Amino acid sequence: MGLFAGYSSGYLYKIVKGTDWKKISLKTAFMFPSVLFAIFFVLNALIWGEKSSGAVPFGTMFALVLLWFGISLPLVFLGSFLGFKTPALEDPVKTNKIPRPIPLQPWYIHPLFAMLFGGILPYGAVFVELFFILTSVWLNQFYYIFGFLFLVFVILLVTCAEITIVLCYFQLCSEDYRWWWRSYLNSGASALYLYLYAIFYFCTKLEITKLVSGILYFGYMSIIAYAFFILTGTIGFCACFWFVRKIYSSVKID
Structure with a gap:
């Protein structure tokens, strides 16, 4: 799935006129998995402290990190590179270079x-x-x-x-x-x-x-x-x- 995530983020980044595709690749590869891994690591440490048999062994945790950095991360970079090289969709209308002032909004738009x-x-x-x-x-x-x-x-x-x-x-x-x-x-x-x-x-x-x-x-x-x-x-x-x-x-x- 890292390939598809990298491709979609790189392609969308090009549509919005982004230039630093490597930065968006790192965010794609780490923003979601890092939060999940951090929470899971803390929870697993608590299970270790309780000496429960349901704790994930250290070897398995290391294997997950190895898969993350060795397979998922390169696939995200590859997908982002391919997405950034794909011709972007053209805007249906021209965008003003000077942002227009936004009037006072009604309460239901807050x-x-x-x-x-x-x-x-x-x-x-x-x-x-x-x-x-x-x-x-x-x-x-x-x-x-x-x-x-x-x-x-x-x-x-x-x-x-x-x-x-x-x-x-x-x-x-x-x-x-x-x-x-x-x-x-x-x-x-x-x-x-x-x-x-x-x-x-x-x-x-x-x-x-x-x-x-x-x-x-x-x-x-x-x-x-x-x-x-x-x-x-x-x-x-x-x-x-x-x-x-x-x-x-x-x-x-x-």
Whole structure:
């Protein structure tokens, strides 16, 4: 997957007129895996301290690091190089070199409100399924409705795309052109609701009394929430990127 991640980041970096593709390659290779590895290493150290048989051996940890730096990192650089060398999409319209002043925005365009509103709908799409997944993971229950899980994933894709496009449209109508990170955060905010539900699930469904067990739970749920943030944010950004190109390609310039 490092090859595809590097290619997509390098290609997108070229579209936005970036020049230092090596810098973006390093960020692609380390930003997501390093956070996961750091959390996993701390949690595994706690398990070591408890002398549990579930701890991952040091040799396996070293093998994971070796795979990361020896295989994943070169593949990310290769993919980023290929993506940066690919001819970029042409902008449908010319961009002003001088940024236009942004007028005073209405209250419903405020970034905080847009994030809270944009995140709750994607979370609502997976709320029911999330309960069964957490139950199967933490209460040792069987999970076998993978067909329904795929359907929920499709609903999540559609919901993230639609809500971010709507919010992006209102933002552009208010003459605020700073949609790039807003589109990512609007749908990615659903990870906040996921983590809040994880806290609620911990307090109501689990009977965990040991400190280490609680840290393990919130550590692994932090990994899941972070991955969910990356997923939903990417869906929202890609949808808005397609939407903005479509509407501006329809603009007639005399």
